[in-house]
């Protein structure tokens with residue numbers, strides 16, 4: 141094995157620049173741990189003249205990132221451009237086709253093309269590593285693929301998007317509304333190029349598809365995930381949840397139920413004293429429940445230059461050490477193709493908020509709709525009694541099927557006294 145591992149970095153934004161900086165700053169300790177020099181020899185980004193505060197002297201520049209794959213001086217590619225298709229995918233395909241290992245932080249690309257890329261990587265004998273793609277600096281890919289590999293996984297759930305967790309935590313702390321907080325999160329450099337990926341749950345669903353693949357040996361299938369974002373979570377819901385003893389988090393969950401593989405990503409209420417409820421700001425957390433180990437919770441920074449570069453570089457270190465794993469923990473040809481269980485089969489408790497005109501009989505109508513669908517109420521809050529005013533009615537249910545709850549909500553929504561669509565948030569049992 142040569143003394144040098146020569147790296148080509150495509151993309152010099154938050155993650156790319158952070159990775160080059162880490163490799164330069166920690167060169168000596170990485171050399172001591174691998175016995176090799178990890179050296180960036182070529183880069184590609186959109187703007188050659190931009191000052192990134194990096195010393196790029198002696199490093200080759202390619203305007204076309206795909207050219208990095210053909211550069212004979214490059215042993216391994218770091219794809220840090222982003223985007224499911226376009227140059228990121230072209231570069232990854234070209235590198236793997238040529239037998240070059242690829243390290244990527246690109247969950248969008250892997251959630252949509254992971255099965256194909258894993259197959260290609262394994263056929264060509266090239267590593268394809270993506271620790272940075274899920275929960276940034278938290279070593280969750282390694283945990284599932286290596287440390288917990290002996291377990292039957294019973295459930296994986298977690299906070300998988302730093303931007304939306306930052307928004308929800310700030311709304312909780314300050315009582316401000318969603319729209320006020322979004323631009324602040326963007327300015328901190330956590331958001332995706334298109335921030336709707338963060339707030340509409342798409343980014344977290346990309347990550348959930350990868351966790352599902354590792355936990356259950358299924359091909360990542362983004363299109364099989366039920367996705368709801370946080371745009372509809374209001375400061376009022378956060379305050380009411382607090383009163384009821386809950387926090388609202390954007391949670392991804394994957395597990396097998398009697399109806400099949402459940403893959404869902406949506407705002408959820410968790411008890412205030414649950415460890416995951418205390419994970420705030422840009423922090424992410426992933427809970428993995430294994431049949432032998434029990435529950436393992438990993439938490440840390442899910443976004444930002446340093447944490448993400450830490451994960452990218454850990455993958456480079458594996459490659460420098462000559463370690464290669466099946467991309468999704470099982471040979472790509474063995475990945476199962478599954479259709480997710482429909483959410484109508486989900487069973488759980490629910491928080492419902494209705495905005496109603498306060499007049500006699502409203503509550504009786506709501507109760508009748510719930511009774512007709514066998515939904516039993518656990519708690520109910522109706523505070524103001526000012527006839528004619530618009531007031532919230534808030535209730536939580538006992539465990540019930542989502543189909544039944546949805547049936548009741550459809551009836552309630554049709555009532556003339558209910559003046560906006562009912563808000564429903566699932567309550568998790570932890």
Ligand SMILES: NC(=O)C1=CN([C@@H]2O[C@H](COP(=O)(O)OP(=O)(O)OC[C@H]3O[C@@H](n4cnc5c(N)ncnc54)[C@H](O)[C@@H]3O)[C@@H](O)[C@H]2O)C=CC1
Nearest residue numbers: 151152153154155185186220221222227245246443444448
């Ligand atoms: N920012 C974060 O905290 C995290 C980001 N990621 C992922 O890392 C990847 C990179 O994200 P960021 O660094 O935040 O993005 P960024 O927008 O800061 O940087 C993207 C880089 O790619 C370059 N680029 C874009 N199109 C190009 C092209 N056609 N040719 C050459 N270079 C091109 C840009 O010039 C820029 O240097 C994405 O896949 C993202 O999802 C993953 C974990 C955390």
Ligand SMILES: N[C@@H](CC=O)C(=O)O
Nearest residue numbers: 301302303330332443
């Ligand atoms: N935009 C993402 C970045 C990391 O994956 C996030 O906010 O978590």
Ligand code: NA
Nearest residue numbers: 271274276278
């Ligand atoms: Na990670």
